[in-house]
Amino acid sequence: MTADLRDLYQEVVVDHSRRPRNFGPLPDASHQAEGFNPLCGDRLNLYLKVVDGFIEDARFEGSGCAISMASASLMTEAMKGRRTTDAEALFSDFHAMLTGNPKTNPALGKLEVFAGVSEFPSRIKCATLAWHTLQAALHAEVQPVTTESIA
Amino acid sequence: MLSDVTAMNGVARQVPALDVMRRRQDFPILRREVNRHDLVYLDNAATSQKPWSVIEAERHYYADYNANIHRGIHRLSQEATDAYEAARDKVREFINAPRREEIVFTRGSTEAINLVASSYGQHLQAGDEILITEMEHHSNIVPWQLYCQPSGAVLRVVPINDAGELVVEQFKSLLGPRTRLVALTHMSNALGSINPVKALVDLAHRAGAVVLVDGAQAVAHLPVDVTDLDCDFYVFSGHKLYGPTGIGVLFAKFSLLEAMPPYQGGGDMIKSVSFAGSTWNELPYKFEAGTPNIAGGIGLGAAIDYVRSVGMDVIAAHEAELLAYATARAEAFPGLSLIGTACDKGAILSFTLAGIHPHDVGTILDTQGVAVRTGHHCAMPVMDRYGVPATVRASFALYNTRQEVDALFRGLAKAREIFE
Ligand SMILES: Cc1ncc(COP(=O)(O)O)c(C=O)c1O
Numbered sequence: 001m002t003a004d005l006r007d008l009y010q011e012v013v014v015d016h017s018r019r020p021r022n023f024g025p026l027p028d029a030s031h032q033a034e035g036f037n038p039l040c041g042d043r044l045n046l047y048l049k050v051v052d053g054f055i056e057d058a059r060f061e062g063s064g065c066a067i068s069m070a071s072a073s074l075m076t077e078a079m080k081g082r083r084t085t086d087a088e089a090l091f092s093d094f095h096a097m098l099t100g101n102p103k104t105n106p107a108l109g110k111l112e113v114f115a116g117v118s119e120f121p122s123r124i125k126c127a128t129l130a131w132h133t134l135q136a137a138l139h140a141e142v143q144p145v146t147t148e149s150i151a
Numbered sequence: 152m153l154s155d156v157t158a159m160n161g162v163a164r165q166v167p168a169l170d171v172m173r174r175r176q177d178f179p180i181l182r183r184e185v186n187r188h189d190l191v192y193l194d195n196a197a198t199s200q201k202p203w204s205v206i207e208a209e210r211h212y213y214a215d216y217n218a219n220i221h222r223g224i225h226r227l228s229q230e231a232t233d234a235y236e237a238a239r240d241k242v243r244e245f246i247n248a249p250r251r252e253e254i255v256f257t258r259g260s261t262e263a264i265n266l267v268a269s270s271y272g273q274h275l276q277a278g279d280e281i282l283i284t285e286m287e288h289h290s291n292i293v294p295w296q297l298y299c300q301p302s303g304a305v306l307r308v309v310p311i312n313d314a315g316e317l318v319v320e321q322f323k324s325l326l327g328p329r330t331r332l333v334a335l336t337h338m339s340n341a342l343g344s345i346n347p348v349k350a351l352v353d354l355a356h357r358a359g360a361v362v363l364v365d366g367a368q369a370v371a372h373l374p375v376d377v378t379d380l381d382c383d384f385y386v387f388s389g390h391k392l393y394g395p396t397g398i399g400v401l402f403a404k405f406s407l408l409e410a411m412p413p414y415q416g417g418g419d420m421i422k423s424v425s426f427a428g429s430t431w432n433e434l435p436y437k438f439e440a441g442t443p444n445i446a447g448g449i450g451l452g453a454a455i456d457y458v459r460s461v462g463m464d465v466i467a468a469h470e471a472e473l474l475a476y477a478t479a480r481a482e483a484f485p486g487l488s489l490i491g492t493a494c495d496k497g498a499i500l501s502f503t504l505a506g507i508h509p510h511d512v513g514t515i516l517d518t519q520g521v522a523v524r525t526g527h528h529c530a531m532p533v534m535d536r537y538g539v540p541a542t543v544r545a546s547f548a549l550y551n552t553r554q555e556v557d558a559l560f561r562g563l564a565k566a567r568e569i570f571e
Contacts, residue, residue, distance in 0.1 A: 004186075004518060005515060005518050005565075005569065008514070009511075009515075009569050009570075014569065014570060018506070018570075039526060040508075040509075040510040040525065040526055040540070040541055041526065041527055041534070041540030041541045042510075042540075043540075063540060064508065064510075064540075065508035065509075065510035065511050066507075066508055066511045066570070067510075067511070120514060122514070123510075123514060126510065
């Protein structure tokens, strides 16, 4: 396997894509949004339970490529217990890493497994779909978000 | 070396084998490396690569006789006009259209279909029916919705079977007294299926409907004769036929074009203009408003010269052999499901791999230098029909080799290894 490929498809990513965590509905969700990447047909529904400004629970449903599924899975793990206001900052750090500046960021914890995506620009949208959906859910946007309008 | 081919009319005959290694020299891009591998370009259904002669034809126009056409009396304008109009004659001959006035240059298949939907579509009334098929590209669905549904025309859809073949019985039963127009693809870009166009045109004509054939895929893979097919409209794009982007063709029967209102207004399409009203230019110029893609037209002419020099039947036989080889390898590949297994099929291999999303397959193949298309191929209804969000599509051209098919399958094995 070439080095680049192993960077992209790290074991954690493959594992989360095949056995996504926090997968399924969340009946007492307070926030919800749908994300769609028309280019590859990735689609996900994200559910959040927000109490007093904290994300108590986060779950998702949907289907898509390994990168988008693993990203949603790891994002929901990372979100639990966080302040909603922290979510934005985390996304901005995550996005910066995906575009390669800086290439790594220990503050992202487990999410650093997506550092390899920066070598595959066409896959950045896959890694950010869940995050754009998270933003939409937190802002309670009614329209489904698509990666075409938000890049 | 000769290979047996069975022509469309069922008569087997022999055609010379294509000297693929020699032909590869005609395509400069094939020398390229991608990700430290030799480029293996298997995305020909999206757009094909261009031979030197096409690149040179465009360069020659811009370098040596660039001028606007149909208007100047100066020398360069005359030369440019001659070259552009010569390209029209080449198109006419290539698809065996009766008259040069029946060849309208457009931006591509998409624009050609939009032209017909918007112009011919003006005849349609509430309750009139347009028959399309389940395997159409979005460009042969959306224009009908856009232009014809507002007037109350109804879109009806002929289903396909599990193999991806049009269900002819359904086609017959959906053809009714209100069917005005049938729009169907000659060859499906998502499945590779080739439709029995000639027989379908005959059925449609008996029912009193005109027929538009989307030849975007077909022209690059099989000999096309619009007189024999007897279709009323035939459209294709230059860029899938080894020609430039931004140029395409609408063939339409003379009497239909004559009766149709113009598509766009502007220069070149008029005979006279006054503020009280204008009169239209003769055919085909009535449908060619504004300065066209002159270099593109000339390049398309060069592309047609190129494929004719190779021979469409030679290309078809070479690709049929590649497809058979690739299909056999696909059937032996664990977890691979072919999407589209029509009896009559062009050089397209569309498939999914169990447990691996097509997008990931595409990325892994790209790291090996293998270019394929992954996604819905602008045919979302086809994806819905098979219950998949996307497929991987390898599509072949005259310059592809068995070794390249092997590279594809090495890449797929790598994908399986990663997701084991
Ligand atoms: C069957 C079919 N029809 C129409 C089109 C549209 O062609 P273009 O984008 O060149 O207008 C395509 C191209 O993808 C196609 O494959």
